[in-house]
Amino acid sequence: MIFVIQKGTWVKIEQQVLDSTQRAPQLPDDTKKVPFMMWTKGFLVEDSEMNGDATVETLTGRHVSGSLKEVEPSYDHNYGTYIPELIRIGKDLRKERWGGDING
Amino acid sequence: MAKDFSYEAVMSRRPEIMKASVGIDYSQFEQDGIGFDYERMMKETGYTLAEMQEIQGKTGVGNTPLFEMHNMTALARKYAPKGKGARIFIKDEAGNPSGSFKARRAANAVYHAKKLGYKGVIAATSGNYGAAVASQAAMHGLKCIIVQECYDSHYVGQPEIIEKARKCEAYGAEVVQTSVGPELFYIFLKLLEETGYFNASLYTPFGIAGVETLGYEIAMQFREREGKDPDVVVCTNAGGGNLTGTARGLIKAGAVETQVVAASVDLTGLHMASDTDFNRKSFTTGHTGFGMPFATNPDRSDVPRSAARSLRYMDRYVLVNQGEVFYMTEALAQLEGLERGPAGNTALAAAFALAQEMDENQIILVQETEYTGAGKHIQAQLTFALENGIEIFFGNPDDEVKGKNIILPENPSMMKARDVDMNKLKASYIKNIAAKAEDKVLLEDDITFLVQETKSTDDFVRDEVKKLGYQVRQN
Numbered sequence: 001m002i003f004v005i006q007k008g009t010w011v012k013i014e015q016q017v018l019d020s021t022q023r024a025p026q027l028p029d030d031t032k033k034v035p036f037m038m039w040t041k042g043f044l045v046e047d048s049e050m051n052g053d054a055t056v057e058t059l060t061g062r063h064v065s066g067s068l069k070e071v072e073p074s075y076d077h078n079y080g081t082y083i084p085e086l087i088r089i090g091k092d093l094r095k096e097r098w099g100g101d102i103n104g
Numbered sequence: 105m106a107k108d109f110s111y112e113a114v115m116s117r118r119p120e121i122m123k124a125s126v127g128i129d130y131s132q133f134e135q136d137g138i139g140f141d142y143e144r145m146m147k148e149t150g151y152t153l154a155e156m157q158e159i160q161g162k163t164g165v166g167n168t169p170l171f172e173m174h175n176m177t178a179l180a181r182k183y184a185p186k187g188k189g190a191r192i193f194i195k196d197e198a199g200n201p202s203g204s205f206k207a208r209r210a211a212n213a214v215y216h217a218k219k220l221g222y223k224g225v226i227a228a229t230s231g232n233y234g235a236a237v238a239s240q241a242a243m244h245g246l247k248c249i250i251v252q253e254c255y256d257s258h259y260v261g262q263p264e265i266i267e268k269a270r271k272c273e274a275y276g277a278e279v280v281q282t283s284v285g286p287e288l289f290y291i292f293l294k295l296l297e298e299t300g301y302f303n304a305s306l307y308t309p310f311g312i313a314g315v316e317t318l319g320y321e322i323a324m325q326f327r328e329r330e331g332k333d334p335d336v337v338v339c340t341n342a343g344g345g346n347l348t349g350t351a352r353g354l355i356k357a358g359a360v361e362t363q364v365v366a367a368s369v370d371l372t373g374l375h376m377a378s379d380t381d382f383n384r385k386s387f388t389t390g391h392t393g394f395g396m397p398f399a400t401n402p403d404r405s406d407v408p409r410s411a412a413r414s415l416r417y418m419d420r421y422v423l424v425n426q427g428e429v430f431y432m433t434e435a436l437a438q439l440e441g442l443e444r445g446p447a448g449n450t451a452l453a454a455a456f457a458l459a460q461e462m463d464e465n466q467i468i469l470v471q472e473t474e475y476t477g478a479g480k481h482i483q484a485q486l487t488f489a490l491e492n493g494i495e496i497f498f499g500n501p502d503d504e505v506k507g508k509n510i511i512l513p514e515n516p517s518m519m520k521a522r523d524v525d526m527n528k529l530k531a532s533y534i535k536n537i538a539a540k541a542e543d544k545v546l547l548e549d550d551i552t553f554l555v556q557e558t559k560s561t562d563d564f565v566r567d568e569v570k571k572l573g574y575q576v577r578q579n
Binding site for chain 1: 111175178179182224247248249254255257261263266267270276277278279280281282283284285286287290291298299375377378379380431434435437438439478479481482483484485486487488496497498512515516
């Protein structure tokens with residue numbers, strides 16, 4: 001099934017800037033093995049297919065082409081999960097500084 | 105004919121792109137031999153302290169509060185020999201508009217761009233500087249593009265860098281992201297050429313001079329509050345601009361007795377350009393991956409001559425481990441009621457150990473904090489480390505293996521500041537810079553330059569260049 005995303009939608013596109021053979025000579029092997037990629041956000045200039053060729057107009061008015069990677073990209077980075085060590089650090093430090101019973 | 109924007113073509117146009125985008129002809133400061141006139145560059149292309157204070161003041165930058173860390177000091181004294189344990193202070197730079205001291209650098213760079221008539225600014229940075237430039241561009245009505253290295257080849261992004269992208273976008277900037285690799289520089293040059301925007305490099309004279317206000321403020325605040333200058337100022341060190349600018353500001357205030365100490369998170373063993381190591385680092389700045397190469401070869405930056413030359417001002421360089429910085433980040437919250445970003449607390453971790461070497465009546469200052477938020481937070485970073493197979497446990501921080509584990513100190517008494525051998529560092533700088541000399545011949549002026557650059561003596565430099573097989577002749 002082909003998803004067509006409408007012109008004017010805010011999207012993220014992906015572009016391969018250099019393939020693995022074109023990478024800088026001084027790089028470590030693991031980096032040399034993979035292509036150098038770039039991601040840009042902007043408004044779709046034309047109706048485009050998901051993962052297909054697409055051109056966007058960025059916030060500074062540049063036109064950049066690549067493949068359509070994400071539609072209406074947003075952020076989901078967070079404060080992580082429960083880290084038991086942090087509770088222990090807090091308890092230890094309060095005890096070291098204030099003595100025995102500060103936490104009850 | 106359309107301009108050739110291939111990798112080779114753009115990289116070969118580097119000098120002209122730089123000249124057009126920074127507005128400085130660096131060649132005028134070059135001397136015969138390997139040196140250049142640093143002070144003349146700073147004087148002729150920078151701003152005076154009074155001008156900088158005005159520029160920064162108009163955008164709400166600077167005059168951040170100074171806090172005494174009473175509980176940290178009390179704790180440090182528990183582990184210090186009798187009579188030892190200096191008073192620990194912190195300069196809360198997170199209070200700047202964009203949440204870090206980088207606002208000082210950006211304020212000057214963006215003001216300068218506007219003055220010269222540029223329509224926009226571009227900076228290549230994965231750090232707080234991006235947000236600082238974006239914030240200033242918003243205030244001055246300039247367009248802004250931030251280029252950041254963010255994802256590994258599996259499109260897994262470093263949470264701290266993703267947060268900085270979000271912050272840049274919050275200020276209306278365009279963020280261009282890349283995978284791991286120094287080829288980011290190609291994208292950066294191409295964008296400069298394509299847009300004609302100003303290169304708001306971290307390393308221009310006006311950017312570095314922007315930090316001088318921080319050093320100056322420190323001296324003034326301490327004189328007003330304590331009637332004396334701080335004995336030691338600890339700077340988290342990466343590219344060297346923070347330390348350079350702060351030290352210059354202290355000197356301008358006449359605080360010449362204050363010792364300036366660099367502190368970095370030790371990430372020895374992790375390769376900065378490695379795709380697999382990229383997400384095994386729990387710190388994206390303030391670490392040895394930047395600190396060491398920039399100290400020993402400052403002109404590796406994105407301008408021909410970097411204004412950040414940390415060895416000129418550094419009295420001492422100490423390293424701390426990741427687990428210790430995380431521990432102190434938690435301590436800052438739990439003991440002092442200040443929740444601040446992890447990377448900026450590198451100097452704090454060092455100061456906690458260094459204070460224990462100093463007398464009780466002395467003062468040690470941590471000269472920055474940075475904002476904290478989703479991704480850019482101790483809990484987010486530790487979670488990300490666990491997801492990348494890094495072990496986290498309590499133990500002796502000395503046993504930490506970078507990229508494999510994070511060792512939180514079993515007890516605060518285990519916090520350490522590990523000295524880098526300054527003579528080795530200086531020798532390494534001399535080796536790197538002398539290599540630019542032709543036919544292994546250095547001029548007398550080169551010796552003078554190397555002495556200034558390494559804050560060392562004539563004898564030391566002559567000894568080192570002799571060991572390296574250089575001849576010295578009159579200019």
